[in-house]
Amino acid sequence: MLTLPHRPLRIAAAITLAAAIAALIALVLWAILAAATGSGSSASRIDIPHLLRMTSIQAGLTTVLSLAVGTALAWSLNRLRFPGRDLVVGLFASAIVTPGMVVAFGLLSIWGRNGWINQLSEALFGVSIGNPAFGLSGILFAHVILDGAFAARILLARLDAIPAARLKTGQSLGLTAWQRFAIIDWPTLRGTMPGLAAIIFLLAFTSFPIVLLLGGGPANQTLEVAIYAAVRQDFDLAGAVRLAATQIAVCSAVILAASAMGPIPTSLGTSAAPRWRDAAPARLLQALVLALCILGFALPLLSVLFDGLASGLGSLLARPAFWWAAASSLLIGAASAILTLVLAMLLAMGRGATADGPLRTLLGMPAYAYLAVPAIVLSLGFFLLVRQLGIAPATAAPFVVILANSLLALPFAMATLGPPLEAIARSRGKLIRSLGLSGWRQFAAVECPLLGRDIGVMLALAFCFSLGDLGVIALFGTQDFQTLPLMMFRALGSYRSNDASAIAAILLIGTIIAFVGLPRLVERIANAAR
Amino acid sequence: MLRVENLTFAHPGQATPYVFSFVADSGEITAISGVSGSGKSTLLDLLAGFLEPTGGTVALDGRDLLPLPPEARPVSLLLQSESLFDHLSAARNIALGLPSRTEKAQTLQRVADALAEVGLEGLGDQQAATLSGGQKQRVALARTLLRARPILLLDEPFSALDDETRSVIRDLVRTLTTRHGWHTILVSHHADDVEALANRRYVLESRRLSPSGETKK
Ligand SMILES: Nc1ncnc2c1ncn2[C@@H]1O[C@H](COP(=O)(O)OP(=O)(O)OP(=O)(O)O)[C@@H](O)[C@H]1O
Ligand SMILES: [Mg+2]
Numbered sequence: 029m030l031t032l033p034h035r036p037l038r039i040a041a042a043i044t045l046a047a048a049i050a051a052l053i054a055l056v057l058w059a060i061l062a063a064a065t066g067s068g069s070s071a072s073r074i075d076i077p078h079l080l081r082m083t084s085i086q087a088g089l090t091t092v093l094s095l096a097v098g099t100a101l102a103w104s105l106n107r108l109r110f111p112g113r114d115l116v117v118g119l120f121a122s123a124i125v126t127p128g129m130v131v132a133f134g135l136l137s138i139w140g141r142n143g144w145i146n147q148l149s150e151a152l153f154g155v156s157i158g159n160p161a162f163g164l165s166g167i168l169f170a171h172v173i174l175d176g177a178f179a180a181r182i183l184l185a186r187l188d189a190i191p192a193a194r195l196k197t198g199q200s201l202g203l204t205a206w207q208r209f210a211i212i213d214w215p216t217l218r219g220t221m222p223g224l225a226a227i228i229f230l231l232a233f234t235s236f237p238i239v240l241l242l243g244g245g246p247a248n249q250t251l252e253v254a255i256y257a258a259v260r261q262d263f264d265l266a267g268a269v270r271l272a273a274t275q276i277a278v279c280s281a282v283i284l285a286a287s288a289m290g291p292i293p294t295s296l297g298t299s300a301a302p303r304w305r306d307a308a309p310a311r312l313l314q315a316l317v318l319a320l321c322i323l324g325f326a327l328p329l330l331s332v333l334f335d336g337l338a339s340g341l342g343s344l345l346a347r348p349a350f351w352w353a354a355a356s357s358l359l360i361g362a363a364s365a366i367l368t369l370v371l372a373m374l375l376a377m378g379r380g381a382t383a384d385g386p387l388r389t390l391l392g393m394p395a396y397a398y399l400a401v402p403a404i405v406l407s408l409g410f411f412l413l414v415r416q417l418g419i420a421p422a423t424a425a426p427f428v429v430i431l432a433n434s435l436l437a438l439p440f441a442m443a444t445l446g447p448p449l450e451a452i453a454r455s456r457g458k459l460i461r462s463l464g465l466s467g468w469r470q471f472a473a474v475e476c477p478l479l480g481r482d483i484g485v486m487l488a489l490a491f492c493f494s495l496g497d498l499g500v501i502a503l504f505g506t507q508d509f510q511t512l513p514l515m516m517f518r519a520l521g522s523y524r525s526n527d528a529s530a531i532a533a534i535l536l537i538g539t540i541i542a543f544v545g546l547p548r549l550v551e552r553i554a555n556a557a558r
Numbered sequence: 559m560l561r562v563e564n565l566t567f568a569h570p571g572q573a574t575p576y577v578f579s580f581v582a583d584s585g586e587i588t589a590i591s592g593v594s595g596s597g598k599s600t601l602l603d604l605l606a607g608f609l610e611p612t613g614g615t616v617a618l619d620g621r622d623l624l625p626l627p628p629e630a631r632p633v634s635l636l637l638q639s640e641s642l643f644d645h646l647s648a649a650r651n652i653a654l655g656l657p658s659r660t661e662k663a664q665t666l667q668r669v670a671d672a673l674a675e676v677g678l679e680g681l682g683d684q685q686a687a688t689l690s691g692g693q694k695q696r697v698a699l700a701r702t703l704l705r706a707r708p709i710l711l712l713d714e715p716f717s718a719l720d721d722e723t724r725s726v727i728r729d730l731v732r733t734l735t736t737r738h739g740w741h742t743i744l745v746s747h748h749a750d751d752v753e754a755l756a757n758r759r760y761v762l763e764s765r766r767l768s769p770s771g772e773t774k775k
Contacts, residue, residue, distance in 0.1 A: 031608045034627060459641065462606055463705075464629030469658050477645050 042378020098179025127496025134328025336533020480554025
């Protein structure tokens with residue numbers, strides 16, 4: 029069919045961009061490889077098989093637990109109707125942008141050695157429960173909080189999109205709660221599971237701040253943390269490169285397997301009206317699941333807010349270094365959000381303008397770049413590249429951090445903008461084409477207003493990712509150039525935990541404001557232009 | 559005169575191709591009927607340029623249309639639904655029918671005129687999503703007026719409308735076709751639409767068009 033508007037410019041721009049990103053990644057990989065062969069294999073303490081085993085176990089457990097929790101939570105949210113439901117759904121949706129450091133910190137303050145639970149338990153029963161927030165259990169806990177909520181949000185969108193006719197049929201047949209799940213819900217969810225599992229596995233496999241904070245030493249490292257330790261602490265570049273190569277190999281294998289199993293839907297759907305309530309016991313279970321999840325998710329965050337605002341905020345605000353770090357964080361966040369928007373828009377528009385299978389795959393590739401080449405590896409590659417070019421890392425640092433953060437946000441940005449752009453092209457392509465609208469008019473009159481909210485969501489995602497980033501800045505930060513997460517990390521390292529908790533609270537508040545506010549703001553702007 | 563001769567096309571997997579031949583005159587409504595799945599929408603897609611035929615000719619007053627891409631064809635479309643952009647106002651939808659360089663004042667004037675011609679004075683600012691089915695079709699017709707393309711393709715344009723609205727829109731199509739000298743091709747499986755409107759009738763059967771009934775002027 030020739031129903032897609034003819035847009036050679038869009039396609040050409042997207043191809044150029046995809047090629048540029050591919051070239052950049054290739055350059056980064058080349059820099060890593062060159063460093064590896066150049067420095068020879070010196071005596072290194074790194075035990076790759078052990079790391080691989082530990083990381084795989086951790087990521088595997090995270091995946092299974094997160095999918096289980098996510099499914100239970102999505103099921104409960106899909107069934108229950110109560111005041112404030114939208115707020116709760118929004119709370120879980122925010123998991124994707126909540127900085128890992130903040131969650132880890134909140135977990136410590138509740139479940140840690142000096143956390144609320146321990147204090148309570150010692151005051152009441154005189155026993156300590158130890159430190160479940162530390163080590164593997166802590167890592168799993170933090171991952172499941174974030175990734176379980178992420179899974180729930182995506183699965184909920186699938187459940188809410190089940191056609192009303194199917195529900196009516198089921199209801200008139202009098203299906204039990206369990207039959208309803210098995211016959212109506214599960215077939216809908218099943219298709220999403222492999223892709224979702226792959227994403228969660230990768231997120232856990234490459235997890236950085238949570239493992240750094242809660243891992244408690246080499247026993248529970250991820251490859252990502254090991255790379256950081258090799259570069260920053262042991263100056264073992266050859267070891268770091270071997271780790272990076274391993275990491276890339278595993279991640280690429282997982283991505284290939286996942287992309288063979290189908291697409292990963294990430295768009296946020298809207299909830300349908302209530303139609304069909306399950307029997308009382310099932311509803312009780314749903315309420316219980318929901319209550320537990322809200323507690324598990326919200327308590328650590330509330331405690332971060334509480335601790336942070338109660339202690340040390342004043343002295344932190346009085347320090348110029350804080351304001352410099354805050355300004356760097358804001359600038360980097362804003363710049364990388366805008367860069368991400370431009371990159372994702374160009375790629376998604378080019379992709380939406382062609383029906384050619386291989387070309388569409390090609391234009392979708394840049395989105396996967398980051399998943400195969402995660403933050404630390406990308407950052408290490410840039411680090412080596414910059415050194416090789418004879419530029420001082422401090423000079424290049426801001427640009428590298430902005431660029432790397434944009435690449436990291438790109439898959440989520442494309443998953444947000446791609447589907448609505450494609451939907452417009454497919455449903456109104458005939459009309460646009462027969463009216464002979466120019467590309468600019470298509471953009472200004474049709475796409476821009478329809479995408480307003482999605483653009484806002486995308487900007488918020490990219491901004492929050494970059495605001496919470498520790499992986500990229502960890503290698504590039506200096507005494508003069510630091511962001512809030514890096515400052516928080518350093519405060520923790522030097523046992524200034526008051527500063528750390530104050531920064532954590534500020535990061536959390538910034539994330540919430542951006543995540544809630546940006547989509548509304550951009551939507552309003554887009555609507556005003558109509 | 560629009561002359562279609564041996565326009566040949568097959569969807570993937572179809573062994574026997576469609577072979578369409580018919581003529582349509584200026585200021586006349588040519589009706590094409592046929593059972594569901596007989597290929598009516600396929601014919602319109604070929605005329606609009608959304609599908610590429612494997613053979614045959616389509617000529618308007620002797621000018622070959624087949625080399626033209628959809629946006630350059632002298633064709634306007636009116637579909638059963640999805641003819642409008644729901645998020646834009648009626649007026650903005652209509653204005654999309656004018657070249658983008660058109661002056662603002664002129665655009666406003668021409669949109670207002672077109673709205674008046676289809677009987678929707680004053681409704682320009684209403685968002686398309688909130689218009690009734692009949693109003694939507696009128697807005698789409700108003701845009702067709704601005705585009706001033708000599709061929710109008712209608713694919714089941716009345717099927718979502720109630721009887722009363724139907725006859726109003728039918729009359730509007732009739733009037734506009736005569737007034738502007740359009741070659742209007744109407745696809746419908748409603749016998750009364752065809753009865754009320756058609757100057758010339760064809761039936762699509764076994765992948766061929768055959769004239770049916772008498773031609774009325
Ligand atoms: N893209 C396609 N690929 C393969 N077959 C197609 C395609 N589009 C249509 N067909 C087939 O071509 C035949 C004609 O379809 P068409 O949509 O033209 O029918 P129609 O006469 O408009 O029917 P209706 O009155 O239901 O709208 C049908 O059998 C349909 O299944
Ligand atoms: Mg049809």
